[in-house]
Amino acid sequence: MNFLRSLLSIRYYVLVALLAYGVFVWAGLRGIRLLGDDNENPEGTRTSGARGGHARFYHK
Amino acid sequence: MSSLLATPAAPAHVPCPRCRHEVPYFDQLNSVFFVCPACHAYFKAEDNTALVMLGKFAGDQKPVLHPGALGTLRGQQYRVMGFMLRKEKEASYQWHEYMLRHEETDIYAQLAMYDGHWMLVGPAGRDYTVSGQATSPGATILDEDTTYDIYNSYSPDILFAEGEFDWDIREDSKLTVTEYIAPPYMLVREKQGHQAAQWYKGLHLEPSEIAEGFQVPNQRMPFRTGVGAIQPAPAENWPALRSFSLSMALLVIITQLALLFIKPEKRVLRQEFSTGRETVPTGASVEALAAGSNRVLVSKSFDIEGPAALQFELTSSLANQWLEVPVTLVNERTGQSYEFTKSLEFYSGVEGGESWREGSQDQEATLANIPTGKYHLTLYPVTENGQDLPLRLGVSQHTPLQSNAVVLLLLLAVYPVIQYLRRYSHEHTRWANSSYGPQDES
Numbered sequence: 001m002n003f004l005r006s007l008l009s010i011r012y013y014v015l016v017a018l019l020a021y022g023v024f025v026w027a028g029l030r031g032i033r034l035l036g037d038d039n040e041n042p043e044g045t046r047t048s049g050a051r052g053g054h055a056r057f058y059h060k
Numbered sequence: 061m062s063s064l065l066a067t068p069a070a071p072a073h074v075p076c077p078r079c080r081h082e083v084p085y086f087d088q089l090n091s092v093f094f095v096c097p098a099c100h101a102y103f104k105a106e107d108n109t110a111l112v113m114l115g116k117f118a119g120d121q122k123p124v125l126h127p128g129a130l131g132t133l134r135g136q137q138y139r140v141m142g143f144m145l146r147k148e149k150e151a152s153y154q155w156h157e158y159m160l161r162h163e164e165t166d167i168y169a170q171l172a173m174y175d176g177h178w179m180l181v182g183p184a185g186r187d188y189t190v191s192g193q194a195t196s197p198g199a200t201i202l203d204e205d206t207t208y209d210i211y212n213s214y215s216p217d218i219l220f221a222e223g224e225f226d227w228d229i230r231e232d233s234k235l236t237v238t239e240y241i242a243p244p245y246m247l248v249r250e251k252q253g254h255q256a257a258q259w260y261k262g263l264h265l266e267p268s269e270i271a272e273g274f275q276v277p278n279q280r281m282p283f284r285t286g287v288g289a290i291q292p293a294p295a296e297n298w299p300a301l302r303s304f305s306l307s308m309a310l311l312v313i314i315t316q317l318a319l320l321f322i323k324p325e326k327r328v329l330r331q332e333f334s335t336g337r338e339t340v341p342t343g344a345s346v347e348a349l350a351a352g353s354n355r356v357l358v359s360k361s362f363d364i365e366g367p368a369a370l371q372f373e374l375t376s377s378l379a380n381q382w383l384e385v386p387v388t389l390v391n392e393r394t395g396q397s398y399e400f401t402k403s404l405e406f407y408s409g410v411e412g413g414e415s416w417r418e419g420s421q422d423q424e425a426t427l428a429n430i431p432t433g434k435y436h437l438t439l440y441p442v443t444e445n446g447q448d449l450p451l452r453l454g455v456s457q458h459t460p461l462q463s464n465a466v467v468l469l470l471l472l473a474v475y476p477v478i479q480y481l482r483r484y485s486h487e488h489t490r491w492a493n494s495s496y497g498p499q500d501e502s
């Protein structure tokens with residue numbers, strides 16, 4: 001009870017921490033990486049089955 | 061209104077034996093020693109007829125609170141009876157001490173000011189037991205749940221005084237004063253020779269309390285510098301902050317481990333390819349061949365139980381070669397696609413008698429939030445001159461997203477770390493004024 005009362009003095013930090021924790025749990029269940037993933041087609045457009053070209057690799 | 065203006069008329073006066081100035085005073089019962097405000101003569105007056113000249117203070121000082129001023133501190137009314145400028149005998153530290161008399165109980169207290177830091181000191185009313193030698197490094201006092209650490213030990217010199225006193229203030233130079241601190245409190249031990257030690261307890265006061273309590277204009281308050289001996293550290297909520305942030309960190313780690321059980325990682329595809337050219341170029345692949353592209357590869361179909369994060373592992377056997385692999389993940393029912401490109405290159409050799417290696421033969425990629433469905437991969441490998449290289453591809457679903465936990469732990473640590481550094485800096489500065497600090501123990 002004393003611990004809960006002491007949290008009043010850091011209530012804004014507690015709120016932000018719990019919110020961030022909620023986002024963390026949600027991302028974990030949805031398989032979402034918070035720093036972003038490697039997807040280069042975020043629009044998720046339908047593929048035509050053939051790529052119209054790709055990045056040129058420049059060898060040193 | 062300044063404290064000087066607030067000073068009421070004194071009930072009694074005693075003539076200065078040196079300049080005959082009528083010295084006002086308030087405590088007719090106890091005051092015996094006086095300092096003339098006109099000539100700074102220090103004299104004793106048992107009564108108005110027996111005046112004994114004891115000395116004279118040189119120079120002039122401008123105390124913040126003048127003798128006779130009436131003020132309120134922490135709801136208690138005090139009158140300023142005297143002022144002293146003191147210094148440590150063996151050091152250059154100087155501070156102000158104001159003698160206060162409680163207006164109801166007539167008990168005396170002191171108001172000490174050093175570098176703009178204020179402390180109210182009164183009789184402790186009891187003795188304390190010091191662990192270790194009272195004036196040696198490491199000496200502590202345990203009082204209930206509070207530990208007081210030795211902070212300073214000195215003998216004082218009186219450089220200047222004003223007002224009235226009930227003891228010969230010059231005798232204080234024979235005292236050994238030892239201070240023990242547990243901010244915002246201080247225990248003061250005064251010892252003279254073989255006499256029993258006298259104990260006092262000090263309490264930190266904010267300058268604003270003095271200014272408001274004695275009606276002192278802000279411009280007359282001394283500028284506060286450094287950290288006071290018992291000035292409370294910033295972030296007074298530190299114990300709660302530390303406990304909560306550590307609890308949250310533990311919760312994040314437990315949750316991350318729980319996610320491993322709730323959504324266990326599972327391999328959904330492992331396939332090997334060969335990146336040779338098409339034997340008979342047709343249609344659009346002609347252009348690709350001209351650019352050095354290889355044949356288009358299509359993986360077996362596999363099922364994803366989403367929403368899931370997918371981990372891709374691309375591995376090849378390279379010997380001073382490179383391989384670029386654009387990959388497209390295609391949902392076979394909706395046609396929705398996800399794309400990424402990874403480049404593998406690996407070079408090694410010997411130069412100047414030393415072997416070297418550069419690059420890597422494997423790469424990883426992550427695609428997040430992939431819905432449930434049947435998928436396949438389309439790969440568009442590119443190699444130098446269309447070389448035929450092996451390409452191994454592995455796909456796992458529900459790969460643990462450790463970076464999420466790391467990001468959250470770092471985020472949660474920002475505020476506590478800032479507060480910790482503030483407190484550390486505060487304590488370091490506090491103990492820099494002491495010869496008993498942690499930095500002096502080595």
